[in-house]
Amino acid sequence: MIPLTLLTGFLGAGKTTLLNRVLSESHGSRMAVIVNEFGEVGIDGTLVEGAQGGVVELANGCLCCATRGQLLVAIHAVLQVAPPPDAILIETSGLADPFPVLSELAHSSLVEAVQVDGVITVVDAENFDRNLDSAEAAFQQITAADILLVNKTDLVELDIPGLIERGIRVLNPSARVLPCISGDVPLSVLIGARTSEKPLPTETKHGHDNFESTVLDASLPFDPKRLEKWLGALPCDVFRTKGFVRVTPHRNRVTVSAVGTRYWLSPAESSNAVDRLIVIGQNLDRAKLQAGLDACRE
Numbered sequence: 001m002i003p004l005t006l007l008t009g010f011l012g013a014g015k016t017t018l019l020n021r022v023l024s025e026s027h028g029s030r031m032a033v034i035v036n037e038f039g040e041v042g043i044d045g046t047l048v049e050g051a052q053g054g055v056v057e058l059a060n061g062c063l064c065c066a067t068r069g070q071l072l073v074a075i076h077a078v079l080q081v082a083p084p085p086d087a088i089l090i091e092t093s094g095l096a097d098p099f100p101v102l103s104e105l106a107h108s109s110l111v112e113a114v115q116v117d118g119v120i121t122v123v124d125a126e127n128f129d130r131n132l133d134s135a136e137a138a139f140q141q142i143t144a145a146d147i148l149l150v151n152k153t154d155l156v157e158l159d160i161p162g163l164i165e166r167g168i169r170v171l172n173p174s175a176r177v178l179p180c181i182s183g184d185v186p187l188s189v190l191i192g193a194r195t196s197e198k199p200l201p202t203e204t205k206h207g208h209d210n211f212e213s214t215v216l217d218a219s220l221p222f223d224p225k226r227l228e229k230w231l232g233a234l235p236c237d238v239f240r241t242k243g244f245v246r247v248t249p250h251r252n253r254v255t256v257s258a259v260g261t262r263y264w265l266s267p268a269e270s271s272n273a274v275d276r277l278i279v280i281g282q283n284l285d286r287a288k289l290q291a292g293l294d295a296c297r298e
């Protein structure tokens with residue numbers, strides 16, 4: 001049986017950051033990674049580095065609904081690669097309810113081949129309350145977890161992780177809770193994380209709480225100062241922005257990542273990425289967002 005880990009957590013909580021950390025530390029182990037994105041265009045597949053067992057990207061819909069059938073196809077495909085991977089890690093979209101995914105794994109033709117090794121949920125310490133207030137999926141991600149990583153503790157006051165842990169305990173008393181920065185926890189903690197077989201709900205209330213995604217064209221170079229100003233003033237309904245753009249003066253490609261109005265720009269590793277931004281949020285005004293971005297051009 002090949003161990004399968006489900007990595008979940010709300011939009012921008014730090015799942016890909018943790019995944020890359022795990023991959024960089026899991027020397028010698030062939031890990032296959034399946035990444036799922038809510039938006040129609042996948043970015044995470046480009047941002048995942050070093051999966052020796054391969055990376056499969058499932059974009060255009062959430063694993064817990066639209067892309068459901070595709071997950072089994074993807075796992076079967078991963079298992080057919082020779083030699084088969086030592087472990088499989090699935091990063092769900094930030095809006096995924098993990099329970100339907102677990103239920104599908106439990107009832108599928110895969111029960112003889114893979115075994116759920118644990119559900120790891122990354123919690124964004126800076127946006128804990130907001131995320132829980134905005135989406136049912138944020139509750140389900142906490143409830144389903146074997147391990148909860150309270151991430152981004154560098155961005156909050158010292159007493160906040162403790163308060164978050166108390167809140168988590170109400171929803172999930174049995175999980176292990178660990179505070180961290182950039183998913184920095186020992187790999188040994190994440191392996192074999194399953195604490196107990198949680199009963200799967202017979203019915204799940206499903207929906208994405210009016211979340212939607214849109215793609216903004218970013219094909220011309222930007223003035224970095226204007227871009228930063230725009231990112232730092234995005235409307236409050238924008239939860240997550242990510243993608244690639246080119247910036248002046250040398251037209252270097254950078255990775256853009258923003259959670260709410262907190263943003264990160266870093267040199268892009270990938271040379272074959274497309275210059276565009278994916279925006280995920282509620283009540284998105286695409287025309288206004290594109291106009292705002294266009295105004296940041298050089």
Ligand SMILES: Nc1nc2c(ncn2[C@@H]2O[C@H](COP(=O)(O)OP(=O)(O)OP(=O)(O)O)[C@@H](O)[C@H]2O)c(=O)[nH]1
Nearest residue numbers: 011012013014015016017094151152181182257264
């Ligand atoms: N300051 C700080 N930044 C962090 C930490 N963890 C992650 N980040 C940053 O937060 C942003 C989002 O992190 P990701 O790992 O992409 O989050 P994600 O959960 O994969 O996001 P989605 O899959 O798009 O929902 C990135 O720009 C990270 O560099 C942390 O502990 N502290």
